[in-house]
Amino acid sequence: MTHILITGVSGLLGLNLALDCCESYQVTGVANHHRLPGASFPVIQTDLSQPGSVQNLLDETLPDVLIHCAALANLEACEANPETAKHVNAVLPGEFALETHNRGIRMVHISTDAVFDGQIPLPQSLAPIIGGYQEGDAPNPLSVYARTKLDGELAVSSASPDAIIARVNFFGWSLSGRRSLSEFFFNNLSTGNQVKGFTDVFFCPLLANHLGRILLKMVEKGLTGLYHVVSPEAVSKDEFGRRLARRFGLDESLITPTSVTRGGLKAARSPNLVLSTQKLTEALGEPAPDINAGLEEYYNLWKQGYPNRLVRMNG
Numbered sequence: 082m083t084h085i086l087i088t089g090v091s092g093l094l095g096l097n098l099a100l101d102c103c104e105s106y107q108v109t110g111v112a113n114h115h116r117l118p119g120a121s122f123p124v125i126q127t128d129l130s131q132p133g134s135v136q137n138l139l140d141e142t143l144p145d146v147l148i149h150c151a152a153l154a155n156l157e158a159c160e161a162n163p164e165t166a167k168h169v170n171a172v173l174p175g176e177f178a179l180e181t182h183n184r185g186i187r188m189v190h191i192s193t194d195a196v197f198d199g200q201i202p203l204p205q206s207l208a209p210i211i212g213g214y215q216e217g218d219a220p221n222p223l224s225v226y227a228r229t230k231l232d233g234e235l236a237v238s239s240a241s242p243d244a245i246i247a248r249v250n251f252f253g254w255s256l257s258g259r260r261s262l263s264e265f266f267f268n269n270l271s272t273g274n275q276v277k278g279f280t281d282v283f284f285c286p287l288l289a290n291h292l293g294r295i296l297l298k299m300v301e302k303g304l305t306g307l308y309h310v311v312s313p314e315a316v317s318k319d320e321f322g323r324r325l326a327r328r329f330g331l332d333e334s335l336i337t338p339t340s341v342t343r344g345g346l347k348a349a350r351s352p353n354l355v356l357s358t359q360k361l362t363e364a365l366g367e368p369a370p371d372i373n374a375g376l377e378e379y380y381n382l383w384k385q386g387y388p389n390r391l392v393r394m395n396g
Contacts, residue, residue, distance in 0.1 A: 199351030
């Protein structure tokens with residue numbers, strides 16, 4: 082049975098990926114702070130910033146595949162701690178790429194759509210996307226987070242040309258219940274709180290569970306190199322919140338349309354993160370699920386008590 086090592090397993094993508102594939106694959110998770118005592122797979126708690134930790138981890142676990150989800154993803158925290166962001170988002174992925182390449186381990190590195198500045202015009206059509214950033218377009222990161230993630234891409238591709246680098250944007254249920262945009266809208270709308278919906282920021286969010294399954298398909302097909310792994314459809318963040326509200330039967334009038342320039346955020350955000358998925362679709366022979374399909378499964382997981390299951394896993 083293929084052994085998959087997942088770093089950042091307590092995070093939004095890592096946890097959903099591990100839970101999705103632990104029945105079909107041998108899964109080992111790696112976490113920094115969370116032991117996940119209720120997990121259905123073994124979890125190694127380690128500080129990957131310590132010298133020799135990457136080599137020791139790979140020697141101890143002997144995986145066939147590494148899916149590197151660990152990152153410092155909070156944009157404001159990256160602005161406040163640029164050196165930490167550089168080490169976690171750029172130096173560490175390079176170390177993993179070098180060590181996995183030398184050992185013959187397949188590596189999947191998770192990057193971000195935020196490497197682009199969002200200054201190109203919106204595509205002709207958002208559903209499905211006609212246009213958008215392609216893998217060969219030149220990045221221009223605006224924030225510390227985005228710059229360090231781009232540096233991580235370059236480090237991985239240099240050390241391990243056979244690695245998969247996936248630029249992503251995703252939502253889903255998390256360990257804390259407060260990690261994703263979907264949870265932000267759900268939590269606030271469920272309690273009758275007014276929230277802001279950015280009408281001038283466009284993105285292609287993919288359900289984390291769908292993203293994890295696609296990454297596994299990419300590994301199974303032997304893909305290598307850079308791919309945009311997002312929804313084949315784009316929406317504004319305001320529209321995303323409204324779609325979620327309608328699916329859950331919540332009051333979408335609580336969402337106030339606003340501009341990101343009035344959001345009071347320190348780190349710069351790209352206004353147009355519409356990514357083309359043509360390369361991925363051609364490689365897999367089918368498009369990724371669209372946003373409504375993601376929200377439907379997100380809703381069904383909620384009905385099945387999945388968020389509470391995650392809470393129980395955290396002890």
